[in-house]
Every structure is written in structure tokens, then in C-alpha cells.
Amino acid sequence: MKNAVAILCAGGPAPGINTVISAVTKIFSQNGYQVIGLNGGYKSLVSDEPDFVYLDFETADNIYCRGGSALVMSRYKPADKEFRTDFFERYNVKVLVTIGGDDTASTANRLTKFLKSKGLDVSSIHVPKTIDNDLPLPAGYPTFGYNSAKEEGVKLATTLYEDARTSGNWFVVSAMGREAGHLAFGIGSACHYPMIVIPEMFNKTPITFDKIARLVISSMVKRRLMGIPYGVAVISEGVFHFMNDEEIINTGVQFTYDEHGHPELGNVSKSHIFNMLVQQKLKTLRIKVKSRPNEMGYELRCCRPIAYDLSYATQLGLGVYELYKAGHSGCMVTVGRDGSVEPLFMDSVADKEGKIMPRLVDVESRKVQQIIQNNLHYITREDYKGASKYVDDPEEYDFYKILEWER
Secondary structure (H helix, E strand, O other): OOOOEEEEOOOOOOHHHHHHHHHHHHHOOOOEEEEEOOOOHHHHHHOOOOOOEOOHHHHHHHHOOOOOOOOOOEOOOOOOOHHHHHHHHOOOOOEEEEEHHHHHHHHHHHHHHHHHHOOOEEEEEEEEEOOOOOOHHHHHHOOOOOHHHHHHHHHHHHHHHHHHHHHOEEEEEEEEEOOHHHHHHHHHHHHHOOEEEEEHOOOOOOOHHHHHHHHHHHHHHHHHOOOOOOOEEEEEEEHHHHHHHHHHHHHOOOEEOOOOEEEEEEHOHHHHHHHHHHHHHHHHHOOOOOOOEEOOHHHOOOOOOOHHHHHHHHHHHHHHHHHHOOOOEEEEEEEOOOEEEEEEEEHHHOOOOOOOOOOHHHOOHHHHHHHHHHHHOOOOHHHHHHOOOOOHHHHHHHHHHOOOOOO
């Protein structure tokens, strides 16, 4: 029986997944390996009857530039007790290639240790994927899919800004981003949005909906003072990850709840919540500003990868074979600017429980502060006199005071 390589995709889609699958399939096939593609991610891998297909050059060549994933994805995270060796033994699997984000990488890290404890000679190599750009790659390298998703997001976001200008209204946009605000910040800064709110900005004070609403209204009032009646605010949905259930439930939104009594955020529009709270506060202030919610996320995940990600994902896929031949396992594949392939061992970026630590936006960096200080519009103490026409206490809407930042 031929030696085999198994590929699985987990988490959410990102542009470039098929490019990685294609590159891995081509390089391993031409070197004599059977290539197995698992449908259903880890759930299939630990099941009694794994759902899989054999991949060849023709299949790989047909999918390399397509969006989405030719292999069915799953967010299933097996417990350690669910791990098993029979699939690897039955199909002579020598390499497991996982394509995913931090949860997928963390599970791959646990699985690697399990296989080693059972004496199986299986290399585990992870390809870092997420439009959230929150995996801790070296030197700020992006995760594949991020730039394609951002490009697609900017196309939509510039249209929204033009609509705001045309109608003289505001939009409140929610962008995907779990714990990190890379996507919201990337889209917002590219589109010259006057307000960007990401969780990392709350590094001095707890995140609350009231503070988020006041940041958006601060921008609305500042633009009024500038004679600009329109605008767009983008808020990373990652702010929800730092709020307790009470804060979320107190929005008044009719949530459904999971078996543990937690509100199921996936069933509601985050932008609707943000916009509703902004409008409620505007009404108490008797400020007439029309704003509309817009959700941005799912339409970005399966777009066709741009040239950058087509090249980058191809290098990552080919890099898997290079790392395997060099004897590496339990690592992520990374590619440098000169094309060099290096392993990033997961133990070096994981906590004590084996979870991969997310890469957050460095809000104190010059790159980020340049946008915050010069491209966003918000009230500062110099605006108090003019802002008092709209709000009783302008200090409550001072950008720096809301975030408790030093000027």
C-alpha cells in the first residue's frame, strides 16, 4: 500500500483553501503518495466511518483558483478521549495536513501528541488559515485568505460610503473578527471610515455597549461640526468576546439560548444590535441622524482569492512537503518574503492548555496610531464648545476619555 497524506479543513472558509489543497495534492502525488481529502474536518477523522475522497492532479487543477473549499468543513472540536489511530493505520497515513485557524491548530497540536504517545510515525503539519488574520505568524505575516477577504470587503465598504454620501445618512457596519480586529481595521482604514471600533482599543477600560455607542456618536457629532452629515462606522464583532452575558442580554434583543443558557450570537445580526443601541442613544440626545445597519462577513469568506493569496497559498501548500521531508511535525508552515519555508512549532505559541494564542492588533503601533490620530473623526476637548450644541456633556463623548487613553 502507498504511503498516504490526509488533508482536512476546519473552522470557517477563507479564500485560498482550494489553492492549498491543490498545491499539497500536486506535490505529494508527483512524489508517489496517495492523497486523501477528508470531508467534515475532525468530526470525520474520529468517526467510525470517515467520509473521504481520493484527490489527484485533475481534481487539484480544477479547484486551485476557486473560492470556498472542495472539502466539506466543520467546526467540530474532538476531546482528547475521541482521538483514535485506526484511520491512520488502515490507510497508511504518514502525514496529516490541517488547514484552519487557531482552534484547528490547537486540536492539531493535541492530536500530534496523542499519535506520538501511541507510537505512530505520523507527521502533523498545519497550514494557518483565517480571514481574521489572528494567528501568531512571525514578523506580522498575514494568514492566507485575509488579504482576499479584505479586498472584497473594501469593494463593498466603499459602496456603502458612497451611499452614505449620496443619501446624507450613516451606516453602522459590523465586520467579522472573533477576538481580533484586523479585518475591521483593515477595511475601515482603507475606506477612510471616520470611526473604527475594535476590541484592542479597549486596552485601558472594559468594553461596554454604551462606550461603543458613544464612540460612534462622537464621530457623528464631530462630522456635524465639520459640516459633513454622513459617514460610516465599522465595529469588529470581536467586542462580543469580551462582554459577559448580562451585558449582551441587557441590549433587549430577543436571543435564542444554547444548552448552557448563553445567548446564541450566531443567530443575530451584530450590526443590527450596534445600530439599534446608537439610535436609542441618539433619541435620548434628541439628535436626528439616520443610520442603517450592515453586516459584513459571510460574503467575504468564499470569494475568489486575489493574486496575492493564490501565490501565497501555493507556497504554503508546497512548503508542507518541504517541512515533511525535513522531518518536522507539530508545526505550522510559514513562508518568508524570500520564499524560505520555516516551521513554527505550535508548542512555542500555545498556552498551558495547548490553545494557540491569537495575534491581536497592536493599537500602540505607529501604523495603527497614524490612522486613529489622523484619519478618524471624533470629539476631543478642543471640540467641547461646538459639541455642546448637540450633547449636554461633551466630555462623555471625548474619544480619549471614553477609552481612558492619554493624549
